Amino acid sequence: MDRRDFLSSTTTAGLLGSTGLWIDPARGAYASLQDSSPVAKKRRVAAIGVGWYGKCDLLRLMQVEPVDVVALCDVDSQMLANAAELITARGTLDHPPALYSDYRQMLAEAKPDIVLIATPDHWHALTMIAAVEAGADVYVQKPTSVDIAESQAMLAAARKHGRVVQVGTQRRSTPHIAEAKQKFIDTGMLGKIGLVEVYCYYHMRAKDNPPITEPPQNLNYEMWAGPAPKRPYTALIHPRKWRAFTEYGNGIMGDMCIHMLDTTRFMLGLGWPKAVSSVGGIYVDRQSQANIPDTQTATFDFGDLDVVWQHRSYGSTPDPKYPWGVTIYGDKGTLKVSVMSYDFIPQGRGEAVHKDVTYELEEYPEDKTEKDLEKHVAPAIRAHMRNFLKSVDERSKPIADIEEGHISTVSCLLANLSLELGRTLRWDAANGLVVGDAEANNRLARPYRAPWVHPGVKLS
Numbered sequence: 001m002d003r004r005d006f007l008s009s010t011t012t013a014g015l016l017g018s019t020g021l022w023i024d025p026a027r028g029a030y031a032s033l034q035d036s037s038p039v040a041k042k043r044r045v046a047a048i049g050v051g052w053y054g055k056c057d058l059l060r061l062m063q064v065e066p067v068d069v070v071a072l073c074d075v076d077s078q079m080l081a082n083a084a085e086l087i088t089a090r091g092t093l094d095h096p097p098a099l100y101s102d103y104r105q106m107l108a109e110a111k112p113d114i115v116l117i118a119t120p121d122h123w124h125a126l127t128m129i130a131a132v133e134a135g136a137d138v139y140v141q142k143p144t145s146v147d148i149a150e151s152q153a154m155l156a157a158a159r160k161h162g163r164v165v166q167v168g169t170q171r172r173s174t175p176h177i178a179e180a181k182q183k184f185i186d187t188g189m190l191g192k193i194g195l196v197e198v199y200c201y202y203h204m205r206a207k208d209n210p211p212i213t214e215p216p217q218n219l220n221y222e223m224w225a226g227p228a229p230k231r232p233y234t235a236l237i238h239p240r241k242w243r244a245f246t247e248y249g250n251g252i253m254g255d256m257c258i259h260m261l262d263t264t265r266f267m268l269g270l271g272w273p274k275a276v277s278s279v280g281g282i283y284v285d286r287q288s289q290a291n292i293p294d295t296q297t298a299t300f301d302f303g304d305l306d307v308v309w310q311h312r313s314y315g316s317t318p319d320p321k322y323p324w325g326v327t328i329y330g331d332k333g334t335l336k337v338s339v340m341s342y343d344f345i346p347q348g349r350g351e352a353v354h355k356d357v358t359y360e361l362e363e364y365p366e367d368k369t370e371k372d373l374e375k376h377v378a379p380a381i382r383a384h385m386r387n388f389l390k391s392v393d394e395r396s397k398p399i400a401d402i403e404e405g406h407i408s409t410v411s412c413l414l415a416n417l418s419l420e421l422g423r424t425l426r427w428d429a430a431n432g433l434v435v436g437d438a439e440a441n442n443r444l445a446r447p448y449r450a451p452w453v454h455p456g457v458k459l460s
Contacts, residue, residue, distance in 0.1 A: 046112035050083035054118035071110035125150035149445035149456030167405025173383035190330030205313035206244035227452035244290035251292035298415035
């Protein structure tokens with residue numbers, strides 16, 4: 001009996017017949033009734049998509065628990081081999097991980113307890129749903145999906161199969177952001193809050209025009225494109241620059257706004273917006289291949305509170321210390337939050353408070369030399385992974401449960417849809433539909449490229 005079967009056939013802290021074993025929910029390990037010492041039974045972990053953040057997430061998981069990485073999957077054979085070498089060198093694995101190019105074969109053969117997903121956005125839905133159908137708990141990168149019906153299907157699948165799904169919106173686990181919430185929001189120090197600004201002024205939109213070429217030999221481009229349109233291949237497609245295209249992602253709105261909108265929802269305890277409106281487009285850089293907006297403003301209406309997003313990939317930032325972040329305005333003070341710090345500015349009397357990001361470079365010295373690691377984010381990912389593992393053991397909802405990721409993702413997708421249609425969209429969260437707008441509702445699901453079948457079809 002493997003660990004997942006054991007957990008599903010006993011109560012969390014119950015006895016297992018006459019074997020003398022029990023589950024310690026605090027440790028999530030087998031323990032003996034005779035000596036209460038842990039009996040090692042490593043979690044079987046697999047990863048789908050092992051490029052930049054796939055490796056980053058997996059290595060952070062390995063830092064917080066000695067898991068057994070049994071399988072890796074990627075459609076780029078070179079990326080797959082590099083990840084296998086790195087993971088094997090960094091971990092104490094029972095065996096080198098099995099390598100796959102097809103996630104369906106991997107799930108069937110490797111039978112993991114936990115699956116990490118860090119594919120391009122257009123692959124999140126199908127892989128996550130397949131993983132929970134196979135009985136695994138899942139850590140899936142944000143955004144949940146590239147269309148609203150996909151995200152609805154992901155939530156439905158997680159609930160149907162009783163799996164724990166954590167979304168990679170790790171701002172909820174960022175130590176200094178959690179501290180700011182407790183010190184200034186929960187205590188009421190900001191007073192009445194009426195406006196939140198969320199923003200990104202990074203010059204992150206691709207400006208290149210590489211030529212159309214054949215895909216590299218190491219990339220299975222047919223499988224990489226999967227259910228999405230198969231654009232003529234250029235160097236902007238792979239690796240990492242695919243966010244330049246709406247076919248594979250949701251633009252800067254779906255990449256950066258989701259983080260800060262989700263941070264706002266976490267800090268203020270917000271659910272669904274009642275309405276979403278957005279304007280923008282390609283106003284400055286019309287020369288590059290990228291087809292995502294270089295300028296966008298969106299308003300998320302939460303009733304007596306507006307959350308307003310703005311991004312532009314040119315020009316200067318209003319506050320150089322906060323090029324990407326959240327500013328919360330109350331009648332007693334203002335709170336600025338980013339991945340690097342927070343600043344509380346009182347209105348009138350009182351002292352300003354500043355706090356920088358927490359690093360853990362001495363506790364985890366491998367962070368100092370890991371290629372491409374965002375060192376300031378590593379503590380947040382570790383905390384996010386610990387929360388995920390605790391929820392797996394307790395069969396409870398994690399801090400960034402799939403429903404929370406679904407709300408934040410769909411809110412951003414509604415902003416993009418509002419921009420496309422040129423009008424405000426009122427959202428009926430109970431029914432998952434735009435109110436009184438047949439055209440908008442017809443766009444909740446994007447067409448899939450054959451032979452792939454949209455998971456939202458199963459819900460209709």
